[in-house]
Amino acid sequence: MGNYKSFGDTKFIPGLAKERFKDAITCSVAYKKEKEIIENLCTSVLDDLYNLSNRRTQLGLEEQGLSTYYSSNCTRDDVVLVQDFMKEKEISPYNTRLFKVEKEGNVEYQLRLASVATTAEPLPGPDGQEDTVPSYLGEHVFKKNTIKVLRGDYSGILKEMVQHLTEAEKYAANSNQSAMLKDYIHCFNTGSIDAHKNGSRHWIRDKGPVIESYIGFIESYRDPFGVRGEFEGFVAMVNKEMSKKFANLVNTATDLLPLLPWPQEYEKDKFLRPDFTSLDILGFGSSGVPAGINIPNYDDIRQREGFKNVSLGNVLASHSSNEKVTFIAEEHQELYSKLKAPSFEVQVGLHELLGHGSGKLFQLNEDGTYNFNDKTLVPDTDTVVNSWYKPGETWDIIFQEIASTYEECRAECVGLYLCLNNKVLSIFGHEGEEAKNISYINWLNMVRAGLIALEFYTPENKKWRQAHMQARYVILQVLLEAGEGLVTIEKTEDEDSKGNILIKLDKEKIQTVGRDAIGMFLKRLQIYKSTADYEQGKTMYDGYSSVDEKFLELRKLVLAKKQPRRMLVQANTNIQGDDVILCEYAASAAGMITSFSERYPSHDAVLEKLWRDEAIYHQYK
Numbered sequence: 001m002g003n004y005k006s007f008g009d010t011k012f013i014p015g016l017a018k019e020r021f022k023d024a025i026t027c028s029v030a031y032k033k034e035k036e037i038i039e040n041l042c043t044s045v046l047d048d049l050y051n052l053s054n055r056r057t058q059l060g061l062e063e064q065g066l067s068t069y070y071s072s073n074c075t076r077d078d079v080v081l082v083q084d085f086m087k088e089k090e091i092s093p094y095n096t097r098l099f100k101v102e103k104e105g106n107v108e109y110q111l112r113l114a115s116v117a118t119t120a121e122p123l124p125g126p127d128g129q130e131d132t133v134p135s136y137l138g139e140h141v142f143k144k145n146t147i148k149v150l151r152g153d154y155s156g157i158l159k160e161m162v163q164h165l166t167e168a169e170k171y172a173a174n175s176n177q178s179a180m181l182k183d184y185i186h187c188f189n190t191g192s193i194d195a196h197k198n199g200s201r202h203w204i205r206d207k208g209p210v211i212e213s214y215i216g217f218i219e220s221y222r223d224p225f226g227v228r229g230e231f232e233g234f235v236a237m238v239n240k241e242m243s244k245k246f247a248n249l250v251n252t253a254t255d256l257l258p259l260l261p262w263p264q265e266y267e268k269d270k271f272l273r274p275d276f277t278s279l280d281i282l283g284f285g286s287s288g289v290p291a292g293i294n295i296p297n298y299d300d301i302r303q304r305e306g307f308k309n310v311s312l313g314n315v316l317a318s319h320s321s322n323e324k325v326t327f328i329a330e331e332h333q334e335l336y337s338k339l340k341a342p343s344f345e346v347q348v349g350l351h352e353l354l355g356h357g358s359g360k361l362f363q364l365n366e367d368g369t370y371n372f373n374d375k376t377l378v379p380d381t382d383t384v385v386n387s388w389y390k391p392g393e394t395w396d397i398i399f400q401e402i403a404s405t406y407e408e409c410r411a412e413c414v415g416l417y418l419c420l421n422n423k424v425l426s427i428f429g430h431e432g433e434e435a436k437n438i439s440y441i442n443w444l445n446m447v448r449a450g451l452i453a454l455e456f457y458t459p460e461n462k463k464w465r466q467a468h469m470q471a472r473y474v475i476l477q478v479l480l481e482a483g484e485g486l487v488t489i490e491k492t493e494d495e496d497s498k499g500n501i502l503i504k505l506d507k508e509k510i511q512t513v514g515r516d517a518i519g520m521f522l523k524r525l526q527i528y529k530s531t532a533d534y535e536q537g538k539t540m541y542d543g544y545s546s547v548d549e550k551f552l553e554l555r556k557l558v559l560a561k562k563q564p565r566r567m568l569v570q571a572n573t574n575i576q577g578d579d580v581i582l583c584e585y586a587a588s589a590a591g592m593i594t595s596f597s598e599r600y601p602s603h604d605a606v607l608e609k610l611w612r613d614e615a616i617y618h619q620y621k
Contacts, residue, residue, distance in 0.1 A: 002287065003049065004058070004059055006286075006287035006288030007288055007456075007466055007469075007565065008455070008456050008465050008466050008469075009058050009059040009060075009065075009222065009465040009466065010057060010058045010465060011052065011056060011057050011058065013049065013050050013052065014049070014050075018046060018049075018050050021046075021049075022042060022046065025038060025042055034603060037603055041608070044612075053620065053621060054621075055072075055620040055621065056620055058458065058465060059222060059224060059465075060224045060461075060463070061074065061075070061076050061079065061224040061225065062074075062075055062076060064224065064461055064463060065224070066618070066620050067222075067223070067224050068097070068614075068618060069097050069098065069222075069223050069224075069225075069228045070097065070098050070099070070100075070224075071098070071099040071100050071101075071617040071618065072617065072618050072619050072620055073100050073102065074098055074099075074100045076225075078098070078100055078109065079098060079225050081109075081142070081143065081145060082098055082109050082111060082147060083225070083227065083397070084142075084143075085111075085140070085142040085143075085147050086111070087392055087393065087397060088142070088392075089136050089140075090391075090392045091111070091136060091149070092193035093227040093228050093229075093396075093397075094193055094196075094216075094217045094218075094220075094227075094228065094229040095113055095114040095115075095153075095187075095191060095193060095196075095216075095217040095228075095229065096111055096112060096113055096114070096153075096228060097111075097112045097114075097153060097228065098110070098111055098112075099112065099617050106146075107145070107146070108146045108147075108148055109145065109146065109147045109148065110148050110150055111147060111148070111149045111150065112150050112151070112152070112153035113133065113149070113150065113151040113152075113153060113191035114151075114153045114154045114158060114188070114191060114217065114231075115133070115151040115152055115153065115154075115155065115158065115188065115189060115190055115191030116152075116155050116158045116159045116162055116188060116189045116190075117131075117133075117151055117152060117155075117189055117190055117191065118151065118152030118155050119151075119152075120134040120137045120138065120151075121134070122134055123189055123190050125182065125183070125185070125186030125189070125190075125195065126166075126169075126182040126185055126186065127179075127182050129182075129183070129186045129195060129198075131186075131190045131192070132192060132194065133151060133190050133191050133192050136149055137149050137150065137151060151190070151191040153191075154610065156606035156607075156609070156610065157606055157607060157610070158188045158189075160606070161188060162185050162188050162189060165181055165184060165185050165188070165215075166185060168181060169181040169182060169185070173209060173210075173211070174206065176202045176203070176205050176206040177202070177206055177209070179199075179202045180199045180200075180202035180203050180206065181199070182199075183195050183196065183198040183199030183202065184196065184199045184215060184216065187199065187216070196216050196217075197296070197298050197300075197301060199216075200295075200296040200298065200301060201301060201305060203296070203308070204274070204275075204296075204301070204305060204306050204307065204308060207275055208238070208275060208277075209238070210237065210238055211235065211236070211237060211238075212234075212235075212236050212237075212238060212277065212279055212310070213233065213234060213235045213236070214233060214234060214295060215232070215233030215234075216229070216231070216232075216233070217229030217230065217231050218230065218231075218232050218295065218297065219232065219286075219297070219404075220297075220396060220403070220404055221404050221466075221467050222287065224401065225400060225401055226396060226399075226400050226401040226402070226403050226404055227396050227397060227400065227403075229297075230286065230287060231285075232284070232285055232286035232287075233284075233285050233286075234281060234282075234283065234284040234285070234286075235281075235282045235283050236279035236280060236281045236282055236284075236310075236312070237279065237280050237282060238277050238278070238279060238280075239277075239278040239279065239280050239313045242278035242311075242313050243276070243277040243278045245278075245349070245427060245428055245429070246276035246277060246278060246309070246311060246349055246353070247276065248427045249276060249349055249350075249353055249424070249427050250273055250274065250276045250309075250353065252423065252424075252427065253271055253273070253353060253354060253357075254271050255423070256354060256418060256421070256423075256424065257271060257354065257358060259418065259421065260354070260358060260414065260417065260418075260522070260526075261417070261519040261520070261522050261523040262359070262379065262522075262523050262526045262527065262530075263379055265360075265372065265373065265376045266359065266360055266379075266526055266527065266530050267358065267359065267360055268303060268358070268359070268360045269360070269371075271357075272304075272305065272306035272307075273306070274306050274307050274308050274309050274353070274357065275308045275309070276308070276309040276310075276311075276349075276352070276353055277308075277309075277310060277311070278310075278311045278312075278313040279310050279311070279312055279313060280312075280313055280314040281312050281314055281315060281570070282571065282573070283570055283571070283572075283573075284312075284570065289312070289315055289568050289570075290312065290315070291311070291312055291315050291316055291344070291348050292309070292310060292311045292312060292348040292349075292351060292352040293309070293310045293312070293352065294307055294308075294309050294310075294352045294353070294355075294356035294357060294411075295307060295308060295310075297396075298394075299361055299389075299394045299395050300394075302357075303360070303361060307356075307357060309349075309352040309353045309356075309357065310352070311345070311348050311349060311352065315568065316341065316344065316345060316348065317341070318566070318568060325337070325340075325448070326448075326452075326501075326561045326563065327448055327451060327452075327500070327501045327502065327503045327561070328444070328448065328503060329502060329503075329504070332444070335437060335441065336441055336444065336445075339437055339438055339441040340441060340445060342428070342430070342438060343419075343438045343439075343441040343442040343445065344442070344445065345428065346415075346419050346424070346425065346428050346430075346438060346442060347412075347415040347416075347419060347442050347445075347446075348415075349428070350414055350415040350418050350419060350424065351411045351412060351414065351415040352411070354414050354415075354418060355410060355411025355412065355413075355414035355415055356407070356411050358414060359410070359526050359529060359530060360372070360530055361389055361395065361529070361530060361532070362376075362385060362387075362388040362389065362530050362531055362532065363388055363389045363390075363391075364388055364389065364390050364391060365391070366391050370388065372385070372388075378527060378531070379523060379527060385531055386531075387531045387532050387533050388531060388532055389532045393532070395407070395529065398532050398534050399529075399534055399537065399538075400534075402537070402538055402541055402542075404467040405464065405467035405468070405470045405471050405474075405541075406471075406525065406529070406537065406541055407529075408467050408468050408471040409470075409471035409472075409474050409475065409525065409541070410522065410525045410526065410529065412446065412468075412471055412472065412475060413475065413518050413521060413522040413525065414522065415442070416442065416443060416446060416475070416514075416518050417515065417518050417519060417522060419438070419439050419442050419443075420439050420510065420511055420515055422435060425438055425439070436507075439510065440505070440507045440510065443505060443510055443514065444503070444505050446472060446475055446476075447475075447476055447479065447487055447503055447505055448503055449469070449472040449476075450472040450473045450474075450475055450476025450477070450479075451473075451476060451489065451501065451503060451554065451558060452469070452472075452558060453466075453469035453470065453472050453473035453476075454473070454547070454551060454554060454555035454558045454559075455469075455555075455558055455559060455562060456469040456470070457470075457473070457547055457555065459547070459552060459555070462547070464545060470545055473544075473545065473547075474541065474544040474545055475518075477544045477545075478517055478518065478521045478544060479514060479517060479518075481517070482513050482514065482516070482517035483513075484509060484513045485506055485509065486505070486506055486509045486510075486513045486514050486517070487503070487504070487505055487506075488503075488504045489501060489502070489503055489504075489554065490502045490504070491553075491554070491557070498557075498560060499557055499560075500557065500561070501554060501557050501558070501561075524540060525537075528540070567589075567592050569585050569586070569587055569588075569591045569592050569595050570595055570599075571583060571584045571585070571595070572595060572598050572599050583598065
């Protein structure tokens with residue numbers, strides 16, 4: 001929870017004047033109960049809450065914005081320097097933050113690891129796991145710069161969480177769940193990502209649980225540099241009936257993977273059959289709740305041991321289908337409304353399982369051997385592969401700030417490419433003309449999303465603010481480049497004379513022109529990813545991400561027709577005696593507020609202290 005959009009990374013402020021907002025606070029029950037605390041908080045945050053000076057308007061590095069992953073004086077060069085140090089020391093960035101401390105002309109970089117432990121004193125795990133983190137704590141000199149590795153970031157918060165995880169372990173359903181929780185506890189106590197990776201291994205092995213959960217520093221979308229994870233966690237119940245469809249998709253995966261447009265050498269040596277389930281989310285703690293997940297994000301585990309796919313069924317079902325859709329022709333409105341949800345279900349399934357779950361990373365092993373044939377050719381050339389991932393390098397580390405959006409684009413393209421396959425569509429219960437319509441609406445939805453994506457582009461600094469939306473804009477540009485009338489976007493007149501946009505997608509050309517264009521692009525995405533070719537990958541991706549004058553003009557109409565983004569109101573649970581009570585709320589702003597206020601009913605002094613202690617590191621003009 002915060003005052004920066006989870007989808008777009010821009011700051012939002014209350015929709016009423018500062019003084020009126022303060023009046024509302026003083027009328028609250030909390031103010032009457034804890035007047036001094038509320039007044040102190042109000043005095044401390046009110047000006048910042050409404051501050052829309054340049055760096056405060058969005059998340060970013062340097063003059064592009066702000067980020068609490070970094071102190072406000074950190075530059076991109078600082079981040080790259082410390083990232084190079086971390087690669088050398090094989091320190092994962094997922095649970096770290098970087099602070100640049102300047103004293104009397106000297107600079108010290110503080111790399112802070114999230115952990116309960118605050119010293120270098122070893123802290124064994126619940127099952128006697130070794131604490132290896134102290135081996136790289138302390139002061140280092142790297143390229144004539146002082147870098148101090150510390151642990152204890154978020155110590156007070158993590159201490160409370162570990163207490164709850166320790167209690168949860170008593171109710172583990174099996175040995176994998178027990179071992180998983182103990183490894184998570186060790187990770188959060190010590191700051192060891194290796195411990196979290198071990199916990200993730202046990203999570204993968206826990207096949208078909210009734211209750212599913214995962215927690216940690218997971219997705220790196222919010223990091224301007226693209227390597228540090230957002231802390232998130234979820235608890236959900238498996239929807240067994242819906243999961244049968246996804247199980248059938250898993251069963252056919254080995255038949256579908258060879259249909260993807262890259263050579264066999266660029267596919268994993270063995271498809272590691274994952275769990276693929278439909279979950280009904282009970283609670284998801286994160287800045288935003290996704291429609292699907294493919295985790296863990298650790299490349300070595302995904303490539304050699306496997307992963308899990310999750311489709312969040314009640315999140316998908318929460319989307320309203322009774323409102324008019326912008327930029328779609330009137331004659332397609334009914335079909336679009338009818339098939340958007342089932343087509344999106346197909347897209348999410350393919351995106352997660354065969355998108356994020358496909359493709360090989362070419363790696364140099366610690367012993368000097370390769371995990372691929374070193375005579376492998378780069379497709380469409382006579383050139384032998386000459387780049388790969390070195391020991392300690394990962395996808396996120398090499399592709400940095402474009403890693404998230406590039407990978408989302410690759411997964412979206414897999415969904416578009418394979419949703420044209422009749423076997424795939426039949427798995428989801430679609431046959432004949434309906435199947436063809438499902439494919440059409442899926443592609444139409446992607447084209448529309450690529451146009452809507454302009455909302456998440458900032459012309460002033462030529463930056464994209466949302467990974468998925470940038471990916472969809474890139475796909476739109478690929479389809480427009482294909483030509484032959486596959487996709488057209490026209491400015492039209494509206495009843496209010498303000499202008500409108502009309503999207504046209506030639507249904508009959510999707511299987512030919514569209515499929516060929518996405519296939520060629522998808523192949524290039526995979527080649528650059530497999531071979532760690534950041535330079536060519538970035539050049540290509542940046543080219544398609546570019547927004548020209550025509551689309552800047554269209555952006556004005558997109559913003560004029562912008563619809564409010566729907567909010568997901570989550571339930572809470574309460575323990576009353578021996579019973580657990582599910583508390584649900586109205587699908588409204590009031591319901592959202594009540595949900596949050598009942599989830600966080602009391603003042604968190606630990607969190608407030610952390611915030612006050614760090615204020616000196618976050619000074620923005």
